[in-house]
Amino acid sequence: MRLCSVRERSHKSCRMSAIFHQRSSCGCQLHTGFTTLRHISMEQLHDFIHQQVDAMAEELFSSISYEKDRNYYTEVLHAYFENIYEEIFIRKGTDFSNEPLIRYLRKLTAYPHISGEMLLEQLTSLLRTLINFSEEELLQTQLSGILSFTQQYVHSADVFQLEKEIMDSNRKAWFVPSFTRDLINSGANFKETITHIMERLHLMNVKSSFFFFFDKPVIHQENELAEYPDEIYLAAYYHDEKSVYHEPGKRPKVTTANGFSSFLPKEHSHCYTSFILFSGDEQFGLLLCEVEQKDISFMQICSLQIGALLHFIQLNASERQIQKELQDSMKVIQEQNSILSYISEYDDLSQLLNRRGFMERASHAIESNSGKKAYLLFGDLDHLKEINDCFSHLAGDFALRTVSERLRKCLPKDAITARLGGDEFVSFILTDIPDFKEQLLKNLKAESDAFNAVCDKPFYVEISVGIYDFYCNPQMDLTDILKHSDAILYEEKAKRRSSIKKV
Incomplete structure (x- = not known):
């Protein structure tokens, strides 16, 4: 235009395509570049949304380990925006309902490996893009309503998840000392004790547990290799909502020939974690548990306390010494729980409670x-x-x-x-x-x-x-x-x- 003016020529206005890159405050690009959405066909709009959702899914779900899960949640994300496209842009919001969107958001926010903050940022970005480039005021109003509803839903889901994690953390913090203290004070026999432990572990989301004991505890001497017996025995197990206890002398024997797997369920695949049951220099056996990876550290603490409990049962006459071991174990548990579940009580910025x-x-x-x-x-x-x-x-x-x-x-x-x-x-x-x-x-x-x-x-x-x-x-x-x-x-x-x- 400036060149035309210098040459004293008339100039004409023209429309040119533009690329707009939207970035967050830190400078990271939220989505790939896109052209203006005004004056495009519904088919082009649909393709644009599809492309943006693919880019969004790549950023949100790339850290998910299993391809099947990545594909599933990508489909859920597409379904969320497909519903918006059909109901708002095609049907113009006639009889629109949030119910389908609630179903999709519920699936996305329920998966623990999807960041609620990132999800909300990505959904908000694309919805705002659609609002900003919609020509009709009615469409803008409806999309704004969807944006507000989506933000409230995801935020509420985050708050609910945080409260759930805090409750779970508090339960774990008090679980082990309370259940071992109850057992010690109850005077229950060994069968009742082991059965009670398995049932309590089940309440803490341990799907199944198997207790294997030696005939006699194996003593570990300093600077010497321990001598293990050729057999270990299945004393008790909890599986499929059922507790089973085998009395001494009638316990199934595990040897190098048959192995532990011969006593484990075979109806479908399982993943077990092994914990050594010991106290001081004595090893009583081991515990096999079907437990989620995030709870392995918690189960390690449980196994330490169970080992101390077994030692207490075996050496009931040495009650004072056992009480000291339990107190030491309680200190270990408190230190471990401070690492696993402690969340600072104060907000750094405001210096108020969190x-x-x-x-x-x-x-x-x-x-x-x-x-x-x-x-x-x-x-x-x-x-x-x-x-x-x-x-x-x-x-x-x-x-x-x-x-x-x-x-x-x-x-x-x-x-x-x-x-x-x-x-x-x-x-x-x-x-x-x-x-x-x-x-x-x-x-x-x-x-x-x-x-x-x-x-x-x-x-x-x-x-x-x-x-x-x-x-x-x-x-x-x-x-x-x-x-x-x-x-x-x-x-x-x-x-x-x-x-x-x-x-």
């Missing part, structure tokens, strides 16, 4: 203060995404720290306050002060106005809160109380500014 720290402390407070008046505050930092996008993530961190300090200043010193993640804050307060809720909201508003009046940042730092009051009851579910507060917060968020930018 989700785990809050859930544990708030639950304990509710149980130990039955009948007392309490409040649960649920808050969202307003427009955190806008701050990050427009002013950088450092600005977003500044806003999060500011709100954290504001909550510490306005809430009672004994309040249990946490940052749950992202822009979400929560606090549990025990108080019987009249009009506490109204006064707290007034103080938060005053602090917010005072800060924003003197702050030189080009944006407001504000928080929307929902406060739910109740009386403590040990039977209460903290998750339900959070939902009540969240519902109030949802109404309050409608009153926030449309933008945090200062004019």
Whole structure:
């Protein structure tokens, strides 16, 4: 155009194809380049979506070991977007339902080897692309609804999985010492003890277990090779929902000729992990378990405790010495569990409790203060995404720290306050002060106005809160109380500014 002007010629406008590369904030390319979606046929749109989903699947599922699983979840991902294409672009959203999308999202979020964060990032990217390049306002509205629903579903699935992992971690942390202590104090005989161990292991997702014992414990002398007998005996096993115990003298014999496999199920393939059962310098036998790979370290801890228990049964007369071994074993278990299941209770950025720290402390407070008046505050930092996008993530961190300090200043010193993640804050307060809720909201508003009046940042730092009051009851579910507060917060968020930018 500039050349035409210099030569005093008239110039004409023309339409040219453009390539748009979308990247995340770190610079990584989310998808391959694509041309504008406007003025293309439905067939071309369908091909474009198919290509983007293939690229998305490659990034999401490349770390999955089995090709069969990769292919299956690629098909699920295609089905998700195929449903959107058919219902929104072809049928124009007539009688559209989220139910099919829920089925696909449920499958994708249930698979442990698919990152929920990456999945949400990839789905969000393509859905936003379709929204931005859709010409019809109705299509944009429907696609925006699908995007919002998808984000909420995947986020909820992540939260549910985290809570499940925390519960599983806590169960494992207390499982071994509690079940061995119960056995020692119960006075059960050896048959009842072994049967109880197998049933308890089954409750911890051990599908089957086989106990093999020597006639006498093998003694390991320092700097000497141990002398093993030619036979070991199958004492008990748990398989197919059934416990079987063989009395001494009637136990099937395992030799080098028949091997362990002759006593294991043959109806279909199994994978067993072996754990040596020992205590000190004595080896009693071994334990074969059908257990998931992620639980092998946990089972190693179990085998250490079971070995100590067997030694206790054999040397009941030396009770004091055995108690010392159990205490030492408990220390090992605590150290191992701190590595396997410990999650820091505090959030580094805000210096408040994190989700785990809050859930544990708030639950304990509710149980130990039955009948007392309490409040649960649920808050969202307003427009955190806008701050990050427009002013950088450092600005977003500044806003999060500011709100954290504001909550510490306005809430009672004994309040249990946490940052749950992202822009979400929560606090549990025990108080019987009249009009506490109204006064707290007034103080938060005053602090917010005072800060924003003197702050030189080009944006407001504000928080929307929902406060739910109740009386403590040990039977209460903290998750339900959070939902009540969240519902109030949802109404309050409608009153926030449309933008945090200062004019």
